[in-house]
Amino acid sequence: MAMVRVRFAPSPTGTLHVGSARTALFNWLFAKHQDGTFILRIEDTDQKRSDKIFLKDITSSLTFLGIQADEGPYFQSERLAVYQEQVQRLLDSGKAVKEAGAVVFPVPAEEVTFHDLLHGDITVDTTLFERLVLMKSDGLPTYNFACVVDDALMQISHVIRGDDHIANTPKQVVLYRALGFSIPAFAHIPLIVGADRARLSKRQGATAVAEYRQVGYLSDAFVNYLALLGWSPGGNRELVSREELIQAFDLSRVRKTAAQFDQQKLDWLNSQHLKRTSVERLAELFAERLIAKGWLSNDYDRDWLKRITQLLHDRMRVLSDLEEENAFFFQDIPAYEPEAVANFLSGEPIVQQLIELRSRLGLLDSFDTTAVESVVRGLVAEKSLTAKALIHPIRVALTGRSVSPPLFEVMSILGKDRVLRRLEHATQLTAHR
RNA sequence: GUCCCCAUCGUCUAGUGGCAGGACAACAGCCUUUCGAGCUGACAACGCGGGUUCGAUUCCCGCUGGGGACACCA
Numbered sequence A: 001m002a003m004v005r006v007r008f009a010p011s012p013t014g015t016l017h018v019g020s021a022r023t024a025l026f027n028w029l030f031a032k033h034q035d036g037t038f039i040l041r042i043e044d045t046d047q048k049r050s051d052k053i054f055l056k057d058i059t060s061s062l063t064f065l066g067i068q069a070d071e072g073p074y075f076q077s078e079r080l081a082v083y084q085e086q087v088q089r090l091l092d093s094g095k096a097v098k099e100a101g102a103v104v105f106p107v108p109a110e111e112v113t114f115h116d117l118l119h120g121d122i123t124v125d126t127t128l129f130e131r132l133v134l135m136k137s138d139g140l141p142t143y144n145f146a147c148v149v150d151d152a153l154m155q156i157s158h159v160i161r162g163d164d165h166i167a168n169t170p171k172q173v174v175l176y177r178a179l180g181f182s183i184p185a186f187a188h189i190p191l192i193v194g195a196d197r198a199r200l201s202k203r204q205g206a207t208a209v210a211e212y213r214q215v216g217y218l219s220d221a222f223v224n225y226l227a228l229l230g231w232s233p234g235g236n237r238e239l240v241s242r243e244e245l246i247q248a249f250d251l252s253r254v255r256k257t258a259a260q261f262d263q264q265k266l267d268w269l270n271s272q273h274l275k276r277t278s279v280e281r282l283a284e285l286f287a288e289r290l291i292a293k294g295w296l297s298n299d300y301d302r303d304w305l306k307r308i309t310q311l312l313h314d315r316m317r318v319l320s321d322l323e324e325e326n327a328f329f330f331q332d333i334p335a336y337e338p339e340a341v342a343n344f345l346s347g348e349p350i351v352q353q354l355i356e357l358r359s360r361l362g363l364l365d366s367f368d369t370t371a372v373e374s375v376v377r378g379l380v381a382e383k384s385l386t387a388k389a390l391i392h393p394i395r396v397a398l399t400g401r402s403v404s405p406p407l408f409e410v411m412s413i414l415g416k417d418r419v420l421r422r423l424e425h426a427t428q429l430t431a432h433r
Numbered sequence B: 001g002u003c004c005c006c007a008u009c010g011u012c013u014a015g016u017g018g019c020a021g022g023a024c025a026a027c028a029g030c031c032u033u034u035c036g037a038g039c040u041g042a043c044a045a046c047g048c049g050g051g052u053u054c055g056a057u058u059c060c061c062g063c064u065g066g067g068g069a070c071a072c073c074a
Helices: A019-034 A052-065 A080-092 A143-153 A168-178 A209-215 A219-229 A243-248 A265-277 A279-292 A302-312 A320-323 A338-345 A347-360 A369-382 A388-401 A408-415 A417-433
Strands: A003-007 A039-042 A070-075 A097-099 A102-106 A112-116 A121-124 A131-135 A158-162 A185-189
Touching: A003 A019, A003 A158, A003 A302, A019 A039, A019 A052, A019 A158, A019 A209, A019 A219, A019 A243, A052 A209, A052 A219, A080 A102, A080 A131, A080 A143, A080 A168, A097 A369, A102 A168, A112 A168, A112 A185, A121 A168, A131 A143, A131 A168, A131 A243, A168 A320, A209 A219, A219 A243, A219 A265, A279 A320, A302 A408, A338 A388, A347 A369, A347 A388, A347 A417, A369 A388, A369 A408, A388 A408, A388 A417, A408 A417
Parallel strands: A003 A039, A039 A070, A158 A185
Antiparallel strands: A097 A102, A102 A131, A112 A121
């Protein structure tokens, strides 16, 4: 069986886009599935728009996704001699001509048919594009020419790319033939679109893989989601590991319809992957983020962070929920949401209850969850309150918010000193209202 | 405008010439100290018109709708 060789060929003129990432993923899965070779090729022939900063973004995003190249990266800007040699062949045979500082290829009028693994045969009339520029007047090759030369010389067996390239393919086929190269198999996969069904754009949220990474999507979850956009493993499977994806991937199961990017489903998948991540691993991810943010020092208390991790493990959607929703763990005095304070921390009875609670908690030797819970419940019983009537105010007093992880755990993790300090702060806050 | 591609719940999808399945979301209920957590439930789709066929969501044609491409960008 012929060796499978595929490539992902981004141009460094922007950050790695979700759509490109999905194309890279399909290529990679296809290669891995049949033990083939995945090649990275950087198409940097647009001198004006290419930038090293984008190259960096692309490679780090691919690394994040766990998509590593078996070969490359090759840079088209370093292969000028190759293109010149090929273009010379066309000039020598009279198939290409020089014109105003560029080399162009007059396309003979004909019907070109190529086979697509998803779409079947596609036929196009070449009079639609009568001539193709091969070498620009700046001496660099055009996309269609460089792409054909590279795919042929790199012995790419399958060209898997977005279906926005369907219109380029007949142009490339014409060039393959003129150069006497054999034509690879093509598979044009559907685009990923935004909520408005048009091409995914920044207007409807993040488009760069790096942004999703920053927000805190797990590599495996993001890959899982991307794989499900336009493909499915069958058998009603949705939550799929990287290994299972490789095992199951098959171009024949790729759909032909553009898929809409749905962040809610991505969130759900991420929460599922988060639940399947070990507490130890999750704590490491937490520490990285917190240290980067300056909320945690390098010699942090590992057991303490692990307790927080355990608590949040099953109830978060993205890693940034840690900083967004649970900042109170890492602050001296939390930020108080005005609405939460207004709803739960007003009135003299509450002040008295919090003062009473504070003095009772002050007597505790052990501040474990059951100890603090029994103090709170004891007070509830004595004052003939409902649990809610006391728990909600305590929550706001300690976290500044009306929503938090289970309160008694939170109290125990915060520890006696901070709980007492915050209760005092909150009673003053309340008394002043 | 021209050419090309596409068409199953709101969204991602499964599926078959013979009862259209799953997931997310939204909704309802339950549980609960709150919740973005958990559990349960109900709702929800084959774009339209012709053919072929005993029978079409499935095959064919047309229409409509959507998208993409029409650069010395990639």
